[in-house]
Amino acid sequence: MTAIAPLLVELLTEELPPRALARLADAFAQGMVERLNARALIGAADRAPVFERHATPRRLAVVVHAVRAHAPPQRTRLKVLPVSIALDAHSRPTPVLSKKLAALGMEQWQWSDLERAVDGKNEALFIHRTQAGATLTEGLQTALDEILKTLPAPKTMRYPRAKAFSNRVATRSEREDSMSNTASAKRHSCSVIGKCARESVQFVRPAHRLIALHGERIVPVTALGLSAGRTTLGHRFLSNGEIDIPHADAYVETLRDIGHVQVDLDARRAAIRAQLLKQAGDAHVLMPDALLDEVTALVEWPAVYAGRFDAAFLSLPPECLILTMQTHQKYFALRNASGALQPHFLLVSNLDTPTPEQIIAGNERVVRARLADAQFFFKQDRKLLLAERAPQLDAVVYHRQLGSQWQRVKRIEAIACAIAARIGADQAHAARAAQLAKADLLTQMVGEFPELQGVMGQYYARLDFEPEEVARACAEHYQPRFSGDTLPSTLAGVAVALADKLETLVGLFGIGQCPTSDKDPFALRRAALGLLRILLEKALPLDLEALLRLSFEQFGAVPSVNDPTEPLLDFFYDRLRILLRERGHRADEIEAVLSTRPMRLDDLSIRLDAVHAFNVLPDAAALAAAHKRIANILKKSADTAHAEV
Structure with missing residues (x-):
């Protein structure tokens, strides 16, 4: 009878890259299950495999339930x-x-x-x-060999791995040398054996141990120069020595109770989130998913502690403080009920201790230095007005075929002024915002935190006593930055945002830098979708082709730019189809509206609603068929008349 038991596979390594840990864990577990299932080594054929994927900073593991020691015989038909x-x-x-x-x-x-x-x-x-079914040893060995070569690691490293000498039979000369009493023979023996007993291994991080347990039985497989066993290591500081895993089912509990390691990635994330909320009390925790995922991948036994910093740093823009804490220190910032940033932070430690005072004090010293740097950058930036920085963009290359950033700014300014006149915006504000919008790229704060471009421009413009609409447009001209992002709220912001995206698309398409099926280095798809969203959702009375012609005119001094109007229109309509499908419109209704290539999008929603209203009529199909027949008859008549002439 075929033995069925859970299978545990764990690879113990040096610290894995935290931002890639979840992706590595998924690939390791899914790859193992798919390959074992393909060899009929998992459970019943009529049920989906059941498995648990685990990962910590130092391990990738999977527990697969109902795994066979031998696959059932396979009936094959051979030509x-x-x-x-x-x-x-x-x-x-x-x-x-x-x-x-x-x-x-x-x-x-x-x-x-x-x-x-x-x-x-x-x-x-x-x-x-x-044919006899595969054994678990054969199937698992093949699966390991394939998976470890295809894991989605951001980078791999090559390192020497000691290879068990017992796997190789020594030659006669080596045995004779090892038995010799002469020093020269011993040196020669060590040299030969040393060369043969080491191999070079390539993996994302050096691997130290391999566990492969089918129930309580060790599966004799190898990987990365390691032979499978049942021992692993627990927490670096809270655990002592090797830990034996008695049974595959006991993996999670054994590491939790003896090793002080919480191996379940999702459970560890939930535990961190719960501790953050508990420590925050009445305050609101700024808890972006990316940061929560990263700290989850950095700890094995999480503990959340609260720290504080000097309230004097609150005079800085809150975005500076938040990014400093999140990006550099992996801290969680806190806001009060009214939304004001608090001089407190929460840190996730890998050490649970009843006396965390030293941990907290050390982190407070570090964050104080980081915030002092941010304060220094802010003060240095304030020594120069944005209007004084803007002309310095002439020394910054935008693209070798399209000139400098300042030349780009002047093109954006001209486009923005023309758009402002058509949508009723203040042309002076639009022109001023276009001149200043890119100036913060030269500030030290944006140099340290590129994510703050536009945001810092808004703060510096306000401090320079620029009009509020101009200041807001400096930040809003990047919007929408991503899918679902908010749109510019000011007319000047709308004008500059459209101008910025049009200049980018026309310029890069004009020199042949179009996105391909798998590459879009200049994020032109995102720029096109942002432009279309503004035109649609703001219901702007702007002609798409006229906007492209207007933008192309600004490249008159750049002979390398060819007119990209037609390919860009095709590009826009392709993006528009995707955008409208995501909003729930039917493909045939979208095609019915876009087949006429409308140049204005402000009434597109009305057209789609009208087509949909017609489609739900009982006689819609018959009317459409009659229209198609009439169109074909008229076309045939026109062709005949043309032939007679």
Whole structure:
């Protein structure tokens, strides 16, 4: 009877890259399950495999339930030869058939052993065989070999791995040298054995141990120069020595109770979130998913502690403080009920201790230095007005074929002014915002935190006593930054945002830098979707082709830019189809509206609603068919008249 038990596979390594840990864990677990299931080594064929994927900073693991020690026998159907080759004109076996069957181990055979069946357009002879199923050792070894080569690691490293000498039989000369009493012979022996006993291994991080347990039995497989066993290591500081895993089912509990390691990635994330909320009390925790995922991948036994910093730093823009804490220190900032940033933070430690005072004090010293740096950058930036920085963009190359950033700013300014006039915006504000919008790229704060471009421009513009609409447009001209992001709220912001995206798209398409199926280095798809969203959701009375012509005119001094209007319009309509499908519109209704290539999008929603209202009418299909027949008749009549002329 086939033994069925849970299978545990764990690879213990040096610290894995935290931002890639979840992706590595998923690939490791999914790859293992898929490959074992393909060899019929998992559970019943009519049920989906059940498994648990685990990961900590130092390990990748999977527990697969209901794994067989041996796969059931496999019934296979093997094509032998086409009938035209296997049989002669009198339907007698040819020598070719006899040789083929002998090669398949069938020297003695009968006609009942063969099946004659249609194979495509011809007939062929087949044999049916029952083959023994794969063993778990064979299947797991193959799965490990394949998975470890294909894991989605951001980078791999090559390192020497000691190879068990017992896996290799020493040569006679090596045995004689090892038995020799002379110093020279011993040196020679060590040299030979040392070269043979080490190999170079490539993996994302050096691996130290491998566990492969089927129930309580060790599966004798190898990976990365390691032989499978049942021992692992627990927490670096809260655990002592090796830990034996008695049974695959006991993996999670053993590491939790003895090793102080919470191996379940999702459970560890939930535990951290719960501790953060508990420590925050009445305050609101700024808890972006990316940061929560990263700290989850950095700890094995999480503990959350609260720290504080000097309230004087609150005079800085809150975005500076938040990014400093999140990006550099992996801290969680806190806001009060009114939304004001608090001089407190929460940190996730890998050490649970009743006396965390030293941990907290050390982190407070570090964050104080980081915030002092941010304060210094802010004060240095304030020594120069944004309007004084803007012309310095002439020394910054935007693109070698498109000139400097300042030349780009002047193009954006001209486009923004023209758009502002058409949508009723203040042209002076739009022009001023376009001039200043890129100036914060030269500030030290944006140099340290590129994510703050636009945000710092808004703060510095306000401190320079620029009009509020100008200041807000400095930040809003990047919007929407991503799918679902908010749109500019000011008319000047709308004008500059459209101008910025149009200049980017026309310029890069004009020099042939169009996105391909798998590459979009300049994020042109995102720029196009942002532009379309603004035109649609703001219901702006702007002609798409006229906007492209207007933008192309600004590149008159750049001879390398060719007119990209037609390919860009095709690009826009492709993006528009995707955008409208995501909003729930039917593909045929979208095509009915976009087939006319409308240049204004402000009434697109009305058109789609009208087409949908027609589609739900009882006679819609008949009316559409009649219209199609009439159109075909008219087309045929026109073609005939043209031929007669």
